[in-house]
Amino acid sequence: MDAVIKNFPVGEENSGRPTQKEAEDAVRVLLRWAGDDPSREGLLDTPSRVAKAYRELFSGYELDPEDVLGRTFEEVAGYDDIVLVKDIPFYSHCEHHMVPIIGRAHVAYLPNGRVLGLSKIARVVEIYGRRLQTQETMTAQIASAIDETLRPRGVAVMIEAEHMCMAMRGIQKQGSTTLTTTFTGAFKSEPAEQVRFMTMIRGRG
């Protein structure tokens, strides 16, 4: 982990975060709420496993996209056309039900003299994915993080995702996909750039 711990600093100043024991007790309550017995053998270690899993699934709160996006390159031989990283898979959790959102992000920008390491784009998707989210917020957050740190001529983000809260429960519609987009700069002002972005995303193989 090479980025700064931000929202939940590990240490004495970390007064707002529950203790491991509090988290495990909360899981025991939810196990009882589900109708099971937390003291049966198979569930004895479950609270500590769940607490550990939550640290991983929600590790995005501890990372700052600015640290990840700080490393840029200028030597790209004058390349100034679209850079698109498409089909970045991610898992997130909806902030309404805390069940998974399973999706793919497509992220593009128009360089303004500087380019990002390609892996950094996927890292930004991870940082925002590993938080409680709405798809709209996550789409906008990825775009503005890149916009504000890299200052490119434009950013385009599309997310396609399936929401388990619509598939496993509630309306129970499996297989529906939600699409969200955020465009900034030239992608926002020039429809032709949006069309190029969409064409590049849809051009498979």
Ligand SMILES: Nc1nc2c(ncn2[C@@H]2O[C@H](COP(=O)(O)OP(=O)(O)OP(=O)(O)O)[C@@H](O)[C@H]2O)c(=O)[nH]1
């Ligand atoms: N806009 C948006 N809505 C979302 C997202 N994830 C989940 N939701 C919706 O959040 C809404 C919450 O609605 P509520 O009526 O408060 O909760 P609910 O009774 O559990 O809703 P149902 O899912 O319809 O049973 C639901 O319509 C979900 O489909 C998201 O990323 N974006």
Ligand SMILES: [Zn+2]
């Ligand atoms: Zn939901």
